[in-house]
Amino acid sequence: MSDSAKISKQEIAEKAAAIAKTYEYDYGCCPQCVLAAVQETVPNNKISDETIKASHGLSGGGGLTGVGLCGSLVGGLMVLGSKRGRDHDKFDKGKFIGNFKACNELVDEFKKEFDGLTCQDLQQKFTGKTYDMWKAEEYQEFTDKRGDQCAVTAEFVTRWVVNKL
Numbered sequence: 655m656s657d658s659a660k661i662s663k664q665e666i667a668e669k670a671a672a673i674a675k676t677y678e679y680d681y682g683c684c685p686q687c688v689l690a691a692v693q694e695t696v697p698n699n700k701i702s703d704e705t706i707k708a709s710h711g712l713s714g715g716g717g718l719t720g721v722g723l724c725g726s727l728v729g730g731l732m733v734l735g736s737k738r739g740r741d742h743d744k745f746d747k748g749k750f751i752g753n754f755k756a757c758n759e760l761v762d763e764f765k766k767e768f769d770g771l772t773c774q775d776l777q778q779k780f781t782g783k784t785y786d787m788w789k790a791e792e793y794q795e796f797t798d799k800r801g802d803q804c805a806v807t808a809e810f811v812t813r814w815v816v817n818k819l
Contacts, residue, residue: 666695666697666816667812667813667816667817670692670695670696671809671816673691673812674687674688674691674726674808674809674811674812675802675805675806675808675809677690677808678726678805678807678809679802679804683709683710683713684713684724684726684728684729684804684807684808685709685712685713685725685726685728685729685732686706686710686713687726687808687812688726688729688733688808688811688812689706689709689729689733690706692733692815692816693706696819699736699819705732705736709725709728709729709732712728712729714787715773715774718787718788718793720772720773720774720777721772721773721774722772723771723772724764724770724771724772724773724775724776726804726807726808726811726812727760727761727764727807729808729811729812730764730811730814731757731761733819734757734760734815734818734819735753735757738756739753740753756818759818760815763814764810764814776803776804776807777796777800780799780800780801780803780804
């Protein structure tokens with residue numbers, strides 16, 4: 655790959671990361687923000703509007719439970735899967751281990767960067783406690799105390815996956 659192609663990919667990654675960060679900060683729902691930013695910036699991506707819609711319930715550790723993976727991380731895993739994952743008609747063709755490797759790398763880098771993987775891990779890191787996102791007052795407290803930290807996770811993941819594509 656030429657230097658100009660590397661620079662171009664890096665520029666796309668930076669633009670996508672900035673969009674994801676802004677979307678998360680302004681609108682929330684981190685997996686959707688990551689996916690939408692990739693859809694809007696990466697040429698020949700395979701992110702459909704239906705994929706973005708389907709990711710909605712994965713926010714906040716899945717259904718706002720906090721117990722599952724950070725939604726930004728999930729969005730990034732979905733981006734990688736859309737490019738490298740196994741199609742339905744290829745179930746009998748093997749595990750497509752290359753996608754698992756790329757996803758594993760993302761999980762490792764995310765954990766190094768944020769010292770956790772779940773929404774609750776990050777809530778604790780960003781604010782010193784965890785929250786019941788179904789209680790309006792706790793959700794608001796989390797929103798107030800986290801600042802732009804969730805947006806930073808979306809920014810980090812988006813930059814990483816675009817550079818990996």
